Amino acid sequence: MFILSNFIGSLATVVDIVLNLYIWILIARAILSWVNPDPYNPIVRFLYNITEPLMYRVRRILPLQFGGIDLTPMVIIIAIIFLRSFIVPTLHQLAYQIS
DSSP states (O other): OHHHHHHHHHHHHHHHHHHHHHHHHHHHHHHHHHHOOOTTOHHHHHHHHHHHHHHHHHHHHSOOEETTEEOHHHHHHHHHHHHHHHHHHHHHHHHHHHO
8 A cells, every 4th residue: 555655645746846837837928928028939839838728718717807917827826826735735645544
């Protein structure tokens, strides 16, 4: 059972890192939207390709654009913080209980 416990603990760590990385990608995308970057830049295209599918879905459900300001990244970041504070400790506790 210790193998399953280690796997779940490692999975919790990876999920935490991925969610943290996605928060930083969203922050970078939001900052880039203020300066109107070159749309053909590979970094800009990467950021838009990674974030736009989720942002599009949230925008469809919640219209969060007020006076030219898009609050969608902030809502997604709050949701990710919730997931990090709920899923990651739950997986760690599950791994601890299995061992």
